[in-house]
Amino acid sequence: MDKQVRPVFTLELGYKIVPALVTIGKYDGTHPCITAATNTDKILIHSPHRKNAPSIGKIVWSESNKEIATLNINQNITALVSGQLIPNEENDVLIIGTASHLLVYHVHDNKDIFYKECEDGVKSVALGQFRTYKTPVIMVGGNSSVHGYDHKGDEIFWVAIGDMVTSIMLMDYNKDGNNELIVCSEDFNIRIYKGDQILAEHNETEVVTGLISLTENRFGYSVSNGTVGVYENSLRLWRIKSKNFAVTMHQYDLLGYNTPQLLTGWSNGKIDCRIPKTGEVVFKDSMGAGVAGIVEGDYRSIGKNDLICISVDGEVRGYTTTKIVSSGGSSNVEQDTIRDLLSQKQALLMELKHYESNIKYNFNSGNQTDSFEDSGVIPSNTRLQIIVNTNLEDKHQKPHVEVYISTNNATIIKAVIIFAEGIFKGESHVVHPETSKLSSDMSIPLYLPRDNAVDIHIKALIGYPNSVQFHVFEITKQLPCFSMYYLKKTPGKTRPEGYLQFKINERLQRICMWINQNFLFSSDIEFESGPNLVLDIKCLRDETDLMLVFEISGKVTFYTDNMFLAADLLQSLAGYLKLESLESRASFLQEEENLKNLMQKLSDIQEARLKLDTDVADRLSHIRNLVIRAEDSRINDIKEMINHYKDLDGINKELISGYNIKVHNYNEGIETMKKINNILQKASRLRVGQNSAVMINHCRTAIKNNNIEGLMKIIRTGEL
Amino acid sequence: MELQLSRVDYTVIGVTTKNCLKLLPSNNLKEQQKVAVADSEGILQVFSIKKDDIQLHFKTLPGPAIASLQTAGTAGTAHDKIFIACGNEVKGYTKKGKLFLVFDSGMTETINTMFVLGNELFLCGKHVYSHFRDCKDVGSYLCGDTIVDVIAFYMTKTKRLTSLIACEGRMIRVLEHARVTCSMEVENSPTILQIFEDDDSKTVLFGTIDGKVGILDVENLQGFQRWLISNEKNSSAISCMDTYDMTGNGTKNLILGRQDGNIEVYYVNVHDAMDATYIIFVESGNESITSLKCGIVSAAGYDEILVVTYSGRIFGLTTQVTDVNFDGSTGSYVFSSDTSTKINKLKSEIEELMSKLSKEREKYQTSTESTGLMELSAIPPISINSSLALDRKSATYFLTLEAPTAIDNILIQCNSKVELLDVEKNTAVVSYSQPYNATKGNAQLLATYRCQVNTNRIELKIQTSEGEKAVLQAYVSPVLQPKCSRLLQFDIKALSLHYRIHEYDDNNRPYSSLKLRGTFSLAEIHNWVGQCLPEVPEKHLFSDETILYFQCSLIDTVLICTYKKGEADFQSDNLTTLCILKEVLTVEATKKKTKIDIAININDQCLDHVIKKIEPKLLEHKKLIKDKNLFDALNELEISEEENVKYLSPKYKNLLERKNTLVGHFNSFPDYLSRLYDAILNLYKDYNKLKGIQVTRTKVMEIEECLQNYSYASLISLFKPC
The missing domain is CATH 2.60.40.1510 (ntegrin, alpha v. Chain A, domain 3)
Known part of the structure; x- marks a missing residue:
């Protein structure tokens, strides 16, 4: 079949490109240059419009291809972004992120604007307007936090994320005219920050790897399991899943619809073009190798941006808006339309036939003698019942959520397929009992790894043991957020030490509604009378206790040793009651102790790092010394030379082992930092709205001053 | 591609089987032909195409599934009589739709395939071949294999009526007067037969299940002649064939329809083996093709391939270049009037169906809610x-x-x-x-x-x-x-990686053997063998002794099964094969409570032989893995840049050039090496098992280690310690 849109130009870069590390920049202010990271830790700049070759210094122009320049970084490149940063200057700058440093480089003037060590590492970078800052801000996502820098390299923003940041973006999320910060991290979350405050949080089923802002305040995202989708505000418009995963996304009006389409580049080389609102595919093409990046720029100097796709093998293809959907002689469009309509007709005819033959079968059923069980005929009033409950007392299995299904007659359940996201290893779970154990009921244990609401789609195959065809009964059920909790029949004697306390002005009846919606208890909780409502709960995952006490005065206390759980409960309750802000007191001695230890460890690590650095400096001077001496003795005393080189070898080995220690130290530092940030992030979720933002601000000051006691106090009260 | 064809969709019918489509001859060469097509709902319809739309000439009522549709006419007249086979009946229609023949064949099996030649009628069930002349039985033949296709023709030289049946067991049989005159063995199971007719000669072509097309020499009764099309590019089964001059240069092309939905047109020369076949057109669909015929269908003067898919879609690939309909002023695309009327018609049809359906859906819904009488939900089995x-x-x-x-x-x-x-x-x-x-x-x-x-x-x-x-x-x-x-x-099956071969004449192999004696019947032992091995004919042959040959696809060892009532001998050069056979046969015999005696004769030579057989493959894959590792390392160095390639040794340069073959190989043979390792380990285990020696864990570890640094001598010494 002919392509509807053909490339307007193609070229070969001749380098291997790292997926997703591709950008395009107008470094001289007018001409766009494709810029990409090669898999040999170099930055490649392709500038076909270069008139003269002035550059000296860092950039090395290729001998074989006059249009290509490379920039040696010699560190693993993790992020690559270009754009205007310096006020009152039109030239784009290139921002390069490596595992530990951020380099902001002025390509045209060949100078570093700043080079900064980022302790938290650089995983993702975004450039744009944020909050009320007048100049663009560089947002750097690290292992567990996001830092914002201005064009001088001064840190002006900080927020703890709690897990590795995989992608970061600045866009106007809520149509207020200002950009919000959208961060996705390895804990499967997409968070939207307005300043310090979390505006919204979306949960995905796997690590979100890419974000793209679209028109009309929508944004697209890609997930490492092959999903691509689009959100409009907090509403997910659509998503699709494929067995490959999306490397890059871009928006461009390829087909001349006057609104841009969403282009996705896949790991297997496919490019598809979708309508952002519906996800409908309107164009497809495929490159020889996996797609590394999709950008747009005026590459042919015609005054209009082309869409440029780059593959990992360095193949570049340019497309442009193609309004006339020509098909090179064959009338594809009409034939496709006819084909689609014929398919529709075919499916309808088939369904109709099924109903007709069903009626016929029923009409003749009186004189049918052969066994109807084999062909999968079941009584028409067959029903499937489903009960979902928590199960604590099972001898063979860990405590779990139990899904019990049964039919209302002699039919049996041949197999059950449950499709759900994030709770199984794949996307489905199958129960296929042995033929000897087939029966008309079945209970399926489910283990939910996280406290999230999850939709389960159950497809049960109903028939008779020897049937060749089964009826499929489909049921969709939502498991509430806190399904893995079990209401104890007899209240326990002790309660956990840690607690979270706050005050709300709400009737207990409404709180009961929240409980019934978000927990999976065998019967609904109702508040009748008494001074307070006490729920004694056990967690099915680790058998820890949780006690919820709601007093009639509005005071609420969650007793648990798990601060994260307390935070989740509070956020869920606040969301349900639509609370704008909420203040609380917390006491989680274990977490505080943890935090103290971690802070101590971090400062130890930092100290050790300093020491290691001086060691290296020391050894370096040694080496210089030895090399000179060795070369000297080559002339004077050849025997000595061997000894000198032996020493040199020894120092070299020491250096290597020193380096290994340093790496270890660095990793441990990152890990510790991550844990600290995680605790802080969760602690901030113990408050809602403004109170949470205030708390983050306080945390920042406390960490800067290394004020551990202060930090504890902030966690406890939310204030310094 | 040499040929430019564009696809035009016509209509949909029910699920189809192969041989369900024919074109009726027209009076004039360049005139449009009528299409006769039958489906599994039992509907036969004849239509022609006018302005991209179908014009129905007649359509029968639904009935039992139609297995085959053929056209014929008495000698000298046009072949415009339509014959359909359903159940064990054959019906004849004129092109106007008049039923002129209903013939009950009286066959015990339902008819699967049919061929009509003048007043001769050939019907085949699963195993029975029957020949009728003027609807009178003139002979039949019972075949042990499953018959998949039948054709008949008059020999050019002798003018004798000859028929051919293709059988699943890699056999094409030539029959005259319902007697087999020649059995031609072919390498792979045939799926379809086709007569390639040009000026004065007839050649028989056959398609196979693994996507090849071969030529049979029937005239001289030599059997298989050569492959016309190999399956290197596409190994999907051939489901239909036609021969037609598509390019208009006077020579007939071969048109193939495949199970994976591909339609291919080839330039062929059946007479000269040196004149290589090449492909001139390919169209890929995503539904398997059941039948195709070439002729003039949609517009006079334009040749076309008419195709039916499994789900019943009918479309044509026409040489007519459809008009490009651009509206120059707006730059947008407009539908041609013919097409838009067609689209509108389809849309209204769909709407009508929708409203009808919604009523039916409601009815069905209420029936599921009724609690009273014993109503049933019966959905006819979906054909897959x-x-x-x-x-x-x-x-x-x-x-x-x-x-x-x-x-x-x-x-x-x-x-x-x-x-x-x-x-x-x-x-x-x-x-x-x-x-x-x-x-x-x-x-x-x-x-x-x-x-x-x-x-x-x-x-x-x-x-x-x-x-x-x-x-x-x-x-x-x-x-x-x-x-x-x-x-x-x-x-x-237990020996799932074996396939049947017809002859085996390499006498240099050492054999071990497994002998079975007991009170089993021929049918029983045949059934047992069928439980172990694929491609065993459903019915046993009537001769006294059955001999079947098999080869293993992984390591090319062979198995020879010879059995008759009360006696079965199995010979193989691979002890693992015999060991598996022994186990399965014992289980089967125990199930039947039949007493059997098993004797095993182990030839130690077999060990050396099998290891020698595996050795080249093992070494090849070991080298490939080494190359792959080396390649990955080289890739890591930045050799992908031209400047650095200069400094590499030729060996490494060569390796880099072979990138695609290397990567492709690993995609098509994932963990092949570990499968070979397993084969050797199993051989060791089974050898000892047959000898009655307990295999220790350390021994297995030793062999595993030896395989990592393979050397024949050390491995064989582990196998035979003394």
Whole structure:
């Protein structure tokens, strides 16, 4: 079949490109240059419009291809972004992120604007307007936090994320005219920050790897399991899943619809073009190798941006808006339309036939003698019942959520397929009992790894043991957020030490509604009378206790040793009651102790790092010394030379082992930092709205001053 | 491509089988022809195309599924009589739709294939071949194999009426007066027969299940002549063929329809083996093709390939260049008036169907809610086109499943250790499940494939290991309402990687043997062998002694089965094969409570022989893995830049150039090496098992270690310690 849109130009870069590390920049202010990271830790700049070759210094122009320049970084490149940063200057700058440093480089003037060590590492970078800052801000996502820098390299923003940041973006999320910060991290979350405050949080089923802002305040995202989708505000418009995963996304009006389409580049080389609102595919093409990046720029100097796709093998293809959907002689469009309509007709005819033959079968059923069980005929009033409950007392299995299904007659359940996201290893779970154990009921244990609401789609195959065809009964059920909790029949004697306390002005009846919606208890909780409502709960995952006490005065206390759980409960309750802000007191001695230890460890690590650095400096001077001496003795005393080189070898080995220690130290530092940030992030979720933002601000000051006691106090009260 | 054809969709009918489409001859050469087509709902219809739309001439009422449609006429007249076979009846219609013949063949089996030549009628059931002249039985033949196709013609020289039947057991039989005059063995199971007629000669072509087309020399009764089309590029089964001059240069082309939906046009020369075949057109669809015919259909003067797919879509690939309809002023596309009327007509048809359906849906819904009388929900079984075929090169199975409508999901379950491999074409999202009660250690497979929209057909690759027989179950659930799931079962035999060969004359192999004596009948032992090995004919031959030859696709060892009533001998150069056979046969005999004596004769030479057989493959794959590792390392160095390639040794440069073959190889043979390792380890275990020696863990470890640093001498010394 002919392509509807053909490339307007193609070229070969001749380098291997790292997926997703591709950008395009107008470094001289007018001409766009494709810029990409090669898999040999170099930055490649392709500038076909270069008139003269002035550059000296860092950039090395290729001998074989006059249009290509490379920039040696010699560190693993993790992020690559270009754009205007310096006020009152039109030239784009290139921002390069490596595992530990951020380099902001002025390509045209060949100078570093700043080079900064980022302790938290650089995983993702975004450039744009944020909050009320007048100049663009560089947002750097690290292992567990996001830092914002201005064009001088001064840190002006900080927020703890709690897990590795995989992608970061600045866009106007809520149509207020200002950009919000959208961060996705390895804990499967997409968070939207307005300043310090979390505006919204979306949960995905796997690590979100890419974000793209679209028109009309929508944004697209890609997930490492092959999903691509689009959100409009907090509403997910659509998503699709494929067995490959999306490397890059871009928006461009390829087909001349006057609104841009969403282009996705896949790991297997496919490019598809979708309508952002519906996800409908309107164009497809495929490159020889996996797609590394999709950008747009005026590459042919015609005054209009082309869409440029780059593959990992360095193949570049340019497309442009193609309004006339020509098909090179064959009338594809009409034939496709006819084909689609014929398919529709075919499916309808088939369904109709099924109903007709069903009626016929029923009409003749009186004189049918052969066994109807084999062909999968079941009584028409067959029903499937489903009960979902928590199960604590099972001898063979860990405590779990139990899904019990049964039919209302002699039919049996041949197999059950449950499709759900994030709770199984794949996307489905199958129960296929042995033929000897087939029966008309079945209970399926489910283990939910996280406290999230999850939709389960159950497809049960109903028939008779020897049937060749089964009826499929489909049921969709939502498991509430806190399904893995079990209401104890007899209240326990002790309660956990840690607690979270706050005050709300709400009737207990409404709180009961929240409980019934978000927990999976065998019967609904109702508040009748008494001074307070006490729920004694056990967690099915680790058998820890949780006690919820709601007093009639509005005071609420969650007793648990798990601060994260307390935070989740509070956020869920606040969301349900639509609370704008909420203040609380917390006491989680274990977490505080943890935090103290971690802070101590971090400062130890930092100290050790300093020491290691001086060691290296020391050894370096040694080496210089030895090399000179060795070369000297080559002339004077050849025997000595061997000894000198032996020493040199020894120092070299020491250096290597020193380096290994340093790496270890660095990793441990990152890990510790991550844990600290995680605790802080969760602690901030113990408050809602403004109170949470205030708390983050306080945390920042406390960490800067290394004020551990202060930090504890902030966690406890939310204030310094 | 030399040929430019464009696709035009006409209509949809019910599910079709092969040989369901014919074109009726027209009075004038350049005139449009009428189309006769039959489906499994029992409807025969004849239509012609006018302005892109179909004009129905007649249509019969639904009845039993039609298995075959043929056209014929008495000698000298046009072949415009239509014959259809359904059940065990043959019906004849004129081109006007008048029923002129109803003939009950009286056959015990339902008719699968039919051929009509003048007043001669050939009907074949699964195993029975019957020949009728003027509707009088003139002879029949009972075949042990399953018959898949039949054709007949008059020999050019002798003018004798000859018929050919293609049988599943890799055999094409030539019959005269219902007697087999010649049995021609072919390498792969044939699927279809076609007569290639040019000026004065007739050549018989046949298509195979693994995508080849071969030439048979019938005139001189020599048997198989040569392959016309090989299957290097596409090994999907040939489902239909036609010969027609598509290019208009006077020579006939060969047009193929395949199971994977490809339609291919070839330039061929059947007379000269030196004149190479080449492809001049290919169109890929995603539904398997059941039948195709060439002629003039949509517009006078334009040749066209008319195609029917499994789900009943009828479309043409025409040489007519359809007009390009651009509206220059707006730059947008406009539909031509013919097409838009067609589209509008379709739309209104769909609307009508929708309203009808919604009523039916409601009715069905109320019936499910009634609590009173014993009403039933009966959905007719959804027909699924499926095949499970062994790919010899990679020693894996290809499973294809095709439904007449879009598939929602497929559940695959197997009670033995099989692995699902990734297929590039397959876009469905797969996820594996842990079997619920996996504690007992029986390896099970449970996987779901969630298909993308509009997937009618899915291909899976399955890697089996020999040892136990197993059943693979596939539950196919289409999107269609009311939701149903069709269960399909496939047997995986104990010696699943073996395939049948016809002759075996290499006498240099050493053999070990397994002898069975007991009170079993020929039917019983035949059945047992059938439990162990694939491609065993359903019915045993009537001769006293049956001999079957098999070859293993993984390591090329052979197995010779000779059996008759009360006696069975199995000879193989691979002890593992015999060991598996012994186990399965014992189990089968115990099930039947038959007493058997088993004697095994081990020839130690077999060990050396098998290891020598594996050795080249083993070394090749070892080297490949080494190359791959080296290649990965070289890739890591930045050799992909031209400047650095200069400094590399020729060996490394060569390696880099071979990139694609290397990577491609690893995609098509995943963990082949470990399968070879397993073969050797099993050989060791089984050798000792047959000898009655306990295999110790340390011994196994030693062999594993030895395999890592392979040397023949050290390995054989481990096998034979003394």
